[in-house]
Amino acid sequence: MATHTGGLTEARPAIRTSGLVRRFGDRDVLKNLDLTVPQGEFTALLGRSGSGKSTLLRAVARLDHTVEGSGELSVPDRVSLSFQDSRLLPWLRVLDNVVLGLRGPGARERGLTALAEVGLEGRDRSWPHELSGGEQQRAALARALVRDPELLLADEPFGALDALTRIRMHDLLRELYERHRPAVLLVTHDVDEAVELADRVLVLEDGLISVDLRIDLPSPRSRREPRFQEYRDTLLAALGVAQP
Numbered sequence: 001m002a003t004h005t006g007g008l009t010e011a012r013p014a015i016r017t018s019g020l021v022r023r024f025g026d027r028d029v030l031k032n033l034d035l036t037v038p039q040g041e042f043t044a045l046l047g048r049s050g051s052g053k054s055t056l057l058r059a060v061a062r063l064d065h066t067v068e069g070s071g072e073l074s075v076p077d078r079v080s081l082s083f084q085d086s087r088l089l090p091w092l093r094v095l096d097n098v099v100l101g102l103r104g105p106g107a108r109e110r111g112l113t114a115l116a117e118v119g120l121e122g123r124d125r126s127w128p129h130e131l132s133g134g135e136q137q138r139a140a141l142a143r144a145l146v147r148d149p150e151l152l153l154a155d156e157p158f159g160a161l162d163a164l165t166r167i168r169m170h171d172l173l174r175e176l177y178e179r180h181r182p183a184v185l186l187v188t189h190d191v192d193e194a195v196e197l198a199d200r201v202l203v204l205e206d207g208l209i210s211v212d213l214r215i216d217l218p219s220p221r222s223r224r225e226p227r228f229q230e231y232r233d234t235l236l237a238a239l240g241v242a243q244p
């Protein structure tokens, strides 16, 4: 994925929006939004409820053909999606869900490898209802990964999980990200999750990006570290959450 300009080869960003507008009725939820996410960057998107996070994600995923709007948008060819609900098809076994629609030789082997990567080795013949909520999310991550995405779009993927499972999923997602290096746009309500996982955190407010914060913390990140707390306080203040 590269563009050629005057003999120089530049990496094309994973996401570029320019003047993006999305409108419901007479309300512009996105107002001329400009956003660039470089290849391989892990970006988290925060914002108050109703600020338009899912609207932006759905626009980037090109899932919003019926929504009124304008602007320019460019995304790579291989984009994977992950949602709060794993969206596994109940009538297909786990491996068949993971490789659904995948073409080419070796698809099943690739599916088995992806399942092993997310810790679901040996569960390929299970039915989705036989998996726990966390395991279903793991299977959904395997389905996303097996497509070797250049961009992973995730809308509250851990929102329905208990606290302990969520911590395990954070570790898994970060590990998979470091191994495969897709660009990631993660929509979340959880400021700690954003600071723990992302290299850049955006806040969406009034249809525009109001905060664009680079997170510069050593790995693995500890929530007890003072700089972690500084980032968290900055973001909570931007979200209008008063600190004691």
Ligand SMILES: Nc1ncnc2c1ncn2[C@@H]1O[C@H](COP(=O)(O)OP(=O)(O)OP(=O)(O)O)[C@@H](O)[C@H]1O
Residues within 6 Å of the ligand: 024, 029, 047, 048, 049, 050, 051, 052, 053, 054, 055, 056, 189
């Ligand atoms: N299909 C739709 N029809 C009408 N209004 C919509 C539609 N989808 C979203 N909206 C409105 O657009 C605004 C932004 O919604 P969106 O779901 O993008 O917000 P969000 O930031 O993801 O919210 P939350 O954090 O609560 O999930 C809301 O006011 C919502 O009511």
